[in-house]
Every structure is written in structure tokens, then in C-alpha cells.
Amino acid sequence: MAEKILEIRNLTTGFLTDGGMVKATDRVSLDIEKGKTLCVVGESGSGKSVTALSVMRLIEYAGGMITEGEARFDKQDLVQKSQLDMLNIRGSRIAMIFQDPMSALNPVFTVGEQIAESLRTHKRLSKKEAWRQSVDMLRRVRIPDPEIRARQYPHEMSGGMCQRVVIAMALACNPELLIADEPTSALDVTVQAQILELLLQLKQEFRMSMLLITHDMGVAAEVADRITVMYAGAVVEEGTAADIFERPRHPYTIGLLQSIPGLEGERGGELYTIRGAIPPLSNIPPGCRFHPRCLYAMDLCRTNEPPLRRSLSGHMAACWLDDTGAEDPRPGNPNNRETKVTIGNRPEVTFP
Numbered sequence: 001m002a003e004k005i006l007e008i009r010n011l012t013t014g015f016l017t018d019g020g021m022v023k024a025t026d027r028v029s030l031d032i033e034k035g036k037t038l039c040v041v042g043e044s045g046s047g048k049s050v051t052a053l054s055v056m057r058l059i060e061y062a063g064g065m066i067t068e069g070e071a072r073f074d075k076q077d078l079v080q081k082s083q084l085d086m087l088n089i090r091g092s093r094i095a096m097i098f099q100d101p102m103s104a105l106n107p108v109f110t111v112g113e114q115i116a117e118s119l120r121t122h123k124r125l126s127k128k129e130a131w132r133q134s135v136d137m138l139r140r141v142r143i144p145d146p147e148i149r150a151r152q153y154p155h156e157m158s159g160g161m162c163q164r165v166v167i168a169m170a171l172a173c174n175p176e177l178l179i180a181d182e183p184t185s186a187l188d189v190t191v192q193a194q195i196l197e198l199l200l201q202l203k204q205e206f207r208m209s210m211l212l213i214t215h216d217m218g219v220a221a222e223v224a225d226r227i228t229v230m231y232a233g234a235v236v237e238e239g240t241a242a243d244i245f246e247r248p249r250h251p252y253t254i255g256l257l258q259s260i261p262g263l264e265g266e267r268g269g270e271l272y273t274i275r276g277a278i279p280p281l282s283n284i285p286p287g288c289r290f291h292p293r294c295l296y297a298m299d300l301c302r303t304n305e306p307p308l309r310r311s312l313s314g315h316m317a318a319c320w321l322d323d324t325g326a327e328d329p330r331p332g333n334p335n336n337r338e339t340k341v342t343i344g345n346r347p348e349v350t351f352p
């Protein structure tokens with residue numbers, strides 16, 4: 001078995017609201033192997049960012065609370081760490097970048113100063129050496145004329161250039177894991193592709209592992225080794241990029257794939273989208289949380305939560321249709337190909 005850089009187990013994060021505690025993530029489990037890219041996909045509100053912020057232990061600053069579970073990074077459970085320990089881990093061993101580069105940059109300092117500052121927080125460097133490395137980082141994120149650019153302010157740069165600066169800041173201390181939350185969503189389409197390509201190259205050069213959050217299946221198709229699909233706070237499917245794109249098992253994943261323009265499932269040129277909307281956290285449906293929107297829902301799905309089950313090949317899905325055998329109405333009838341075993345601590349269920 002390949003070594004894991006991150007192992008999340010049953011991670012549950014809640015927010016206290018007027019109506020009591022709501023769960024933004026519910027027993028989320030996922031693994032990232034060293035040197036690999038895991039994409040977490042799902043519609044808006046599915047708990048992707050909350051998962052990442054919980055791992056970084058930034059969720060506490062956003063009013064959230066981890067109520068259950070573990071996030072083992074290099075064998076240490078980050079959930080049990082003090083914020084002081086996390087301060088040392090964040091930025092040096094695990095770095096995170098967000099959608100909006102402008103909010104990560106300080107408008108009153110030059111970009112060179114900001115990267116140098118980030119270097120000096122974690123390494124003992126002279127000002128001169130920090131500046132030299134800062135210019136070098138700008139070169140490594142392929143910013144032309146780095147000596148000149150280093151002296152510029154964020155407002156003098158385009159959005160794509162600013163995101164490169166943010167990436168340079170994140171990678172300055174050579175982190176083992178990079179968490180990127182929608183790193184390209186705020187950028188023009190052509191710039192998006194360049195930044196994704198850059199991230200992939202840097203991942204190799206810096207020998208990092210990557211957790212990339214996106215609601216864009218096209219982005220996942222480009223970069224992912226494995227893909228975790230989340231819906232309404234829970235993992236509903238996980239597998240290799242080929243499992244997800246060629247042998248999707250969960251009807252939610254099938255719906256997400258059909259909503260990508262230009263991929264198979266496009267119906268006569270019309271964009272197909274999943275009917276209905278993601279439920280509010282205060283009102284997650286009983287049984288399978290996806291059942292009200294599912295084209296294939298059966299009685300069982302309305303009352304019993306399907307366990308996340310792993311096939312022999314390692315492809316996981318939480319869907320009762322995996323038990324219907326030849327009757328399985330899902331496209332491609334995945335039941336014919338894989339045998340499943342139940343994993344994790346989702347409730348064991350008795351058949352009605």
C-alpha cells in the first residue's frame with residue numbers, strides 16, 4: 001500500500017445556529033497518497049471548503065467546531081493539535097491557497113516583500129537572502145522579469161499573475177501538502193488552464209501532494225489521480241479518475257458528469273442538470289441524503305442511510321442500488337462488474 005500523507009476519518013464539523021447545531025460535514029473520510037492529487041468535487045454547499053478548513057484547523061476561526069473524527073497528517077492527528085502547533089504546521093508543512101488571490105495579498109506591500117515575509121516567518125533568513133529567495137520563487141511560478149515584478153504591488157498585476165504570487169507564497173517553505181480551494185474559479189478560462197498546468201508542474205517539482213477542491217468536473221478530469229465526490233456534507237463516492245468518469249456508481253456523480261458540457265450524457269446538445277437543490281444543513285433528508293433528487297430512488301433509500309462500500313478495486317460508493325443486481329437501472333449497470341464490502345463506521349443497517 002502506498003504511503004498516505006493525509007488520512008481523514010469520520011470528520012464531522014458543525015456550526016451552531018439559532019436552530020441548534022448543524023453538521024456541515026458528516027463523517028467524512030478520505031485519503032491522499034504521497035505525491036498524488038485528490039480532487040474533492042460537489043455542488044456549492046456540499047462541505048468541500050469546510051473539510052479543508054477543518055484539516056487546517058482554520059474552521060474554528062470561522063465559527064465552526066470539529067465534533068468527531070481525525071485528520072492524520074504524517075501520522076499525527078491535526079484535530080488534537082493546539083493552535084500554536086498548527087501555526088507552525090500551516091504555511092511550512094501544509095499550505096493552502098484560495099479562490100480570490102486579492103484577499104490573500106496585502107495591497108500595501110510589494111509582492112516580493114510579501115513572499116519574503118512568508119519565508120522569514122518559517123525560516124531564519126537574512127532580509128537579503130529572503131529577498132533573493134522571494135525573487136527565485138517568482139521565477140519558479142513562471143513570472144517573467146521576476147526582479148522587476150518583485151517590486152510591484154498587487155494592483156499592478158493581473159488576476160492570473162496575482163494567483164501565481166499567492167502560489168509562490170504558499171510554496172516558499174516547500175510544503176509537503178498543498179490544499180487548493182477553487183484556485184482557478186475567479187480567473188478567465190484561458191488563465192484557469194495555465195494556472196492548473198502550473199500547479200501540476202509545481203507539484204512534481206516540489207514533490208508535493210495536493211488536495212484540490214473544485215465544483216468543476218472538467219478541472220478534476222485534468223488534474224486528479226483520485227476523486228472524492230461530496231454531497232450535502234457527506235462523501236458519496238470515491239475512486240480513481242477513471243472510476244469516476246468511466247464507471248460512476250452514485251446517481252449524484254452520474255448527474256454531475258451529465259452536467260458537464262461536451263461530455264457524454266449531454267442530451268441532444270442540451271445541458272442536463274440534476275433536478276432539485278441541495279438541502280439546507282438543518283434539514284438533511286433521512287435515509288440517503290440524495291434520495292429526493294435521485295432519479296432511481298427506491299423505498300429503502302427514503303428510510304435507511306446507505307453505507308459507503310468499497311469494491312475490490314478500491315472504488316467506493318454509498319448507494320443502495322449496489323444491491324439490486326441485474327435490476328440496477330443506473331447507466332452501465334455497475335453491479336455487474338464489482339463486488340463490494342462495507343467500510344467505515346456509517347450505521348450498519350437492517351433491511352426492512
Ligand SMILES: Nc1ncnc2c1ncn2[C@@H]1O[C@H](COP(=O)(O)OP(=O)(O)OP(=O)(O)O)[C@@H](O)[C@H]1O
Pocket residue numbers: 015024042043044045046047048049050051062063064215281
Ligand atoms: N461560517 C459558517 N457558519 C455557518 N455555516 C457555514 C459556515 N461556513 C460554511 N457553512 C455552511 O456549511 C455548508 C458547507 O459549506 P462549504 O463552504 O464547505 O461548501 P462548499 O462545498 O465549499 O461550496 P462552494 O462550492 O460554494 O465553495 C454550507 O451549507 C454552508 O452554508
Ligand code: NI
Pocket residue numbers: 048049050181
Ligand atoms: Ni467552497
